[in-house]
Amino acid sequence: MLEREISVLLIEDEPEVAALMSAILKKAKNIQCQVDIAGQLTSGIDLLSQKKFNAILLDLSLPDSSGLETLRSVYARAGGTPIVVLTGIDDEEIATQAVRQGAQDYIVKGSTDINGMVRSVIYAIERKRSEEVLRKAHDELEEKVRERTAELQQANKNLLKEIEERREKEEEVRIANFRLKETQSQLIQAAKMEVVGGLASGVAHEVKNPLAIILQGVEYLERKIPSDDQSIVTTIGFIRNAVERADSIVRGLMDFSSIKEMNISKQQIVPIIDKGLMLLKHQFDKQHIKLEKQIADNLPDIAMDRNKIEQVLLNLLMNAADAMPKGGTLTLKIYTKDNLPDAMSLIVEILDSGSGIENDAIDQIFDPFFTTKRTKGGTGLGLSIVRSILETHKAGIEISNRPEGGAQITITFSI
Ligand SMILES: Nc1ncnc2c1ncn2[C@@H]1O[C@H](COP(=O)(O)OP(=O)(O)OP(=O)(O)O)[C@@H](O)[C@H]1O
Numbered sequence: 001m002l003e004r005e006i007s008v009l010l011i012e013d014e015p016e017v018a019a020l021m022s023a024i025l026k027k028a029k030n031i032q033c034q035v036d037i038a039g040q041l042t043s044g045i046d047l048l049s050q051k052k053f054n055a056i057l058l059d060l061s062l063p064d065s066s067g068l069e070t071l072r073s074v075y076a077r078a079g080g081t082p083i084v085v086l087t088g089i090d091d092e093e094i095a096t097q098a099v100r101q102g103a104q105d106y107i108v109k110g111s112t113d114i115n116g117m118v119r120s121v122i123y124a125i126e127r128k129r130s131e132e133v134l135r136k137a138h139d140e141l142e143e144k145v146r147e148r149t150a151e152l153q154q155a156n157k158n159l160l161k162e163i164e165e166r167r168e169k170e171e172e173v174r175i176a177n178f179r180l181k182e183t184q185s186q187l188i189q190a191a192k193m194e195v196v197g198g199l200a201s202g203v204a205h206e207v208k209n210p211l212a213i214i215l216q217g218v219e220y221l222e223r224k225i226p227s228d229d230q231s232i233v234t235t236i237g238f239i240r241n242a243v244e245r246a247d248s249i250v251r252g253l254m255d256f257s258s259i260k261e262m263n264i265s266k267q268q269i270v271p272i273i274d275k276g277l278m279l280l281k282h283q284f285d286k287q288h289i290k291l292e293k294q295i296a297d298n299l300p301d302i303a304m305d306r307n308k309i310e311q312v313l314l315n316l317l318m319n320a321a322d323a324m325p326k327g328g329t330l331t332l333k334i335y336t337k338d339n340l341p342d343a344m345s346l347i348v349e350i351l352d353s354g355s356g357i358e359n360d361a362i363d364q365i366f367d368p369f370f371t372t373k374r375t376k377g378g379t380g381l382g383l384s385i386v387r388s389i390l391e392t393h394k395a396g397i398e399i400s401n402r403p404e405g406g407a408q409i410t411i412t413f414s415i
């Protein structure tokens with residue numbers, strides 16, 4: 001909407017033209033037009049700096065400036081006030097250029113009627129104002145887009161953070177679940193051991209004496225019965241084997257019952273391992289088993305029951321030897337590992353190059369009486385005794401198959 005009162009700066013050097021135009025403007029209907037006249041560029045610019053105008057009517061040919069230079073000078077100081085250029089009849093080319101360079105419109109002097117001229121000024125003001133409104137709306141819109149973009153970026157960031165937090169939580173739940181399952185299977189294992197341990201001592205003591213009597217009987221018969229009767233010799237041999245097997249089971253069960261009786265002292269593990277290896281040297285040589293040792297220096301002492309750890313190592317070394325009937329390599333690694341600050345573990349690894357453990361057996365090898373060597377005299381008590389002894393030492397044991405073949409046993413003592 002146009003203001004009813006407008007003020008116009010008329011920069012025109014010809015006094016008659018200026019007077020005529022001023023009169024025309026002042027006569028306009030519906031508008032009260034106030035006109036200030038400047039006869040030169042400099043005085044026009046002075047007026048511009050003193051007062052605010054709604055429009056500038058500018059003659060390009062002035063005593064102190066001419067052509068488009070005049071427009072540039074005024075435009076630079078107009079502060080957005082619309083400029084309508086006044087040109088002579090022959091100057092339409094310049095007028096068009098003036099419009100390109102920022103003038104709102106042009107009026108050809110002498111050719112304009114009153115209404116045409118007033119309309120031209122009013123349109124110039126209106127156009128300028130529309131431009132302003134548009135520019136403001138555009139700026140506001142841009143600001144809104146900027147704000148919204150920032151909001152979206154923030155929301156995006158929050159979302160990513162939430163996703164990350166959720167992922168961490170899921171990982172925690174997964175680990176907790178894994179620990180729970182592990183604890184569950186340890187509890188089941190412990191319960192099994194409890195049952196076996198409970199039965200063990202009673203049964204073992206009950207059966208030990210009758211077995212000794214049977215064995216004595218077998219030895220008596222072997223001495224008394226003539227050795228040329230082959231079927232009798234074979235039968236008595238069977239009985240002897242069966243009794244010896246029963247006797248080794250009884251001894252295994254008695255080991256169970258004595259696991260909790262510990263005689264702990266701090267000592268080095270290497271001499272115990274060496275003793276085990278010495279006891280088995282003959283068997284290793286016979287089976288062509290090569291031994292490789294990788295033992296770190298300055299190993300710390302461990303609190304342990306020497307006899308029981310000896311029993312653990314013998315069981316494991318014998319299992320490894322059993323798995324390599326046609327020879328192979330047994331590797332022993334002993335080293336320490338830093339866990340948390342102040343916490344350290346001593347690790348014993350026994351690696352063989354034997355058959356490895358069958359996949360469906362891997363979950364059962366620690367079960368009492370689980371054996372794949374029954375026909376060769378295995379009782380299946382070895383690993384369950386090993387595990388129980390290590391548990392009383394607060395040590396862990398893991399068995400896995402090696403990618404290159406054979407099994408790997410890892411014992412972890414905490415120090
Ligand atoms: N190093 C190994 N390589 C392959 N299989 C193994 C190894 N150690 C143990 N096993 C498997 O685990 C089973 C259980 O072992 P465990 O020592 O408890 O009993 P065993 O050796 O069969 O009998 P025992 O120890 O009473 O002579 C074995 O029968 C064997 O199948």
Ligand SMILES: [Mg+2]
Binds near residue numbers: 315318319383
């Ligand atoms: Mg064994």
